Amino acid sequence: MKNASKVLYPGRWKGLVIFIVLIALLPIVVTTQYVFTLLILLGIYSIITIGLSLLIGYAGQISIGHAAFYGIGAYMSAVLTTKFNMSAWLAIILGMMTTFLIAYFVGVRVLKLKGHILALATIAINIIVYTILNGWTEMTGGALGLGGIPKLNFLGIDLGNQVNFYYFVWIIVTLVIIFSGNLIRSNVGRILRSIHDSETGIEALGIQVSKYKVLIFAISATYASLAGSLYAHYIQFISPSTFNVPFSILLLVMVMVGGVHSIWGAMIGTVAITFLNEGIRYISHNYLHVSGEVEIIVYGFVIVVMMIFMPNGIVSLFDRFQKRNKEHESDSGLDLKPVDVKGGA
Amino acid sequence: MTEPILQVEHLTKRFGGVTAVEDVSFEVFPGEIVAVIGPNGAGKTTLFNMITCFTPPTEGRVKLSGENITNKKIFELAPLGMMRTFQNLEVFGSMTAIENLMTGISVQLKNRVFAAGFRLKSAREEEQYAYEKAMELIELTGLQGLEHTLVEQMSYGQQKKVEFAQTIISNPRLVLLDEPMAGLNEVETEAMADTILQMRDRGMTFLFVEHKMATIMRIADRIVVLDFGKKIAEGTPAEIQKNEDVIRAYIGGDLDDVKSS
Numbered sequence: 001m002k003n004a005s006k007v008l009y010p011g012r013w014k015g016l017v018i019f020i021v022l023i024a025l026l027p028i029v030v031t032t033q034y035v036f037t038l039l040i041l042l043g044i045y046s047i048i049t050i051g052l053s054l055l056i057g058y059a060g061q062i063s064i065g066h067a068a069f070y071g072i073g074a075y076m077s078a079v080l081t082t083k084f085n086m087s088a089w090l091a092i093i094l095g096m097m098t099t100f101l102i103a104y105f106v107g108v109r110v111l112k113l114k115g116h117i118l119a120l121a122t123i124a125i126n127i128i129v130y131t132i133l134n135g136w137t138e139m140t141g142g143a144l145g146l147g148g149i150p151k152l153n154f155l156g157i158d159l160g161n162q163v164n165f166y167y168f169v170w171i172i173v174t175l176v177i178i179f180s181g182n183l184i185r186s187n188v189g190r191i192l193r194s195i196h197d198s199e200t201g202i203e204a205l206g207i208q209v210s211k212y213k214v215l216i217f218a219i220s221a222t223y224a225s226l227a228g229s230l231y232a233h234y235i236q237f238i239s240p241s242t243f244n245v246p247f248s249i250l251l252l253v254m255v256m257v258g259g260v261h262s263i264w265g266a267m268i269g270t271v272a273i274t275f276l277n278e279g280i281r282y283i284s285h286n287y288l289h290v291s292g293e294v295e296i297i298v299y300g301f302v303i304v305v306m307m308i309f310m311p312n313g314i315v316s317l318f319d320r321f322q323k324r325n326k327e328h329e330s331d332s333g334l335d336l337k338p339v340d341v342k343g344g345a
Numbered sequence: 346m347t348e349p350i351l352q353v354e355h356l357t358k359r360f361g362g363v364t365a366v367e368d369v370s371f372e373v374f375p376g377e378i379v380a381v382i383g384p385n386g387a388g389k390t391t392l393f394n395m396i397t398c399f400t401p402p403t404e405g406r407v408k409l410s411g412e413n414i415t416n417k418k419i420f421e422l423a424p425l426g427m428m429r430t431f432q433n434l435e436v437f438g439s440m441t442a443i444e445n446l447m448t449g450i451s452v453q454l455k456n457r458v459f460a461a462g463f464r465l466k467s468a469r470e471e472e473q474y475a476y477e478k479a480m481e482l483i484e485l486t487g488l489q490g491l492e493h494t495l496v497e498q499m500s501y502g503q504q505k506k507v508e509f510a511q512t513i514i515s516n517p518r519l520v521l522l523d524e525p526m527a528g529l530n531e532v533e534t535e536a537m538a539d540t541i542l543q544m545r546d547r548g549m550t551f552l553f554v555e556h557k558m559a560t561i562m563r564i565a566d567r568i569v570v571l572d573f574g575k576k577i578a579e580g581t582p583a584e585i586q587k588n589e590d591v592i593r594a595y596i597g598g599d600l601d602d603v604k605s606s
Binding site for chain 1: 397418419420421422423424428429431435436437438439440443444447448449450451452454456457458461462463464468469471472473475476477511512515
């Protein structure tokens with residue numbers, strides 16, 4: 001009998017190789033410090049949005065509270081390294097474990113809710129965490145923030161160096177992509193996607209849906225925690241406002257714009273929105289002479305336009321392109337879901 | 346006599362003042378094909394939903410091989426070897442036929458998240474096992490050539506086949522089918538009936554709700570007839586065909602009126 005994964009989910013590595021080559025070559029082209037910083041932040045944000053894509057696009061559950069888990073990761077790293085002199089690596093792992101447990105136990109209760117109510121509950125989680133970060137002054141430094149977070153050092157390689165840290169972050173992104181891709185291409189992935197289509201159907205097949213919802217919620221939260229730790233060690237200073245609800249919404253916008261049903265879509269959305277964000281800031285500040293949160297208005301507009309004309313996100317453009325080019329076999333690997341590749345609606 | 350695989354004991358369901366099912370009892374024995382029939386609104390689906398733990402009964406209980414399953418959760422039934430299909434198809438439209446079938450076998454797999462994420466040997470073996478099993482069922486149900494088609498793009502009859510295959514792929518002991526032939530054409534109906542008979546020969550037991558009398562008479566060993574929530578008859582197809590209560594329930598009015606007209 002043929003190898004199952006080759007028959008079912010072909011053409012995965014090609015896309016990944018293109019991605020890796022692109023990541024490896026970018027530092028040669030990019031020389032400005034500013035763009036470099038953006039590329040590193042992109043990597044950090046991508047880790048969160050990939051997790052969100054698993055949760056929203058595959059399992060069909062929503063979260064407008066992932067900035068909270070991002071914050072828990074960041075503050076675990078920051079507090080453990082600056083106040084308890086713990087090893088940064090140990091702090092990152094402890095942060096991820098703590099976030100997993102918190103998300104798991106919160107998820108058990110919260111994921112019983114559906115749709116809009118679930119969205120509200122996740123916002124509430126975010127607000128609670130934000131309030132704690134703000135109020136627990138002796139630990140977190142409160143609104144003034146927490147500084148002096150050490151840079152990372154990996155087996156003698158100084159990750160305080162911009163280029164080194166860039167590669168380090170993107171290697172982690174690659175590992176996250178592979179882990180998530182494996183998950184989606186397994187029976188667990190099929191269970192998650194089936195939840196999206198029919199909860200009744202999958203329950204009747206003997207699967208406890210709530211268990212998988214909670215697990216994927218906890219995993220995506222753990223991704224966010226990892227991203228938070230990386231952020232803390234990169235910027236070396238954190239304050240609660242970074243981890244408030246607007247960032248959760250921004251993450252959601254990224255995933256929606258890129259294409260919620262695909263990991264690559266999540267990343268494309270992250271890139272698009274991050275650059276859009278910078279563009280808006282630049283234009284509004286230099287030409288329109290307005291300051292404040294102008295980007296929120298643009299996001300609102302972008303979401304409305306996207307939902308009307310491209311409900312499956314930017315990544316759906318690649319699908320259309322593929323379909324036109326190869327009717328027999330399409331495997332540029334840009335889309336993780338075989339269903340779309342094989343010819344869909 | 347052999348032990349019954351399914352015992353339905355005095356099941357009653359009241360919705361407010363309406364009694365949808367009233368004191369229904371019957372048994373299903375291993376290897377049997379039992380049909381539940383009755384006019385529209387007789388309470389067949391409610392009865393089915395109570396047996397499969399979708400609706401809690403007001404009174405009575407259900408036993409699977411002697412074990413009381415009345416208040417179990419839906420997902421606890423498949424591991425016990427009891428599976429069901431739905432009147433309005435509960436398939437996974439955004440997935441291909443083969444993926445649907447592979448999902449059907451989940452109950453036999455461990456589905457460990459971390460094993461899957463790191464692609465450990467155990468996960469790869471499970472994947473291969475599920476795939477081979479699914480290919481077998483694709484052939485058995487005549488879905489060849491449609492393995493990689495999205496289920497939402499299939500015809501209604503094909504989707505029914507997918508749901509049926511996904512239900513029996515894990516080799517359940519007892520399968521409950523809610524109108525398996527509804528919406529199928531003659532050829533598809535016959536094919537479905539043949540598959541059910543074939544799976545019975547492999548040791549499965551079936552309880553099904555259906556309206557197509559010709560097919561029921563052909564494949565059912567026994568028939569339970571409901572009318573206005575009550576069991577009015579039970580017997581072999583031949584007995585049921587001659588049963589006066591049944592004829593009255595279906596045609597309405599008095600049997601003598603029917604005969605004289």
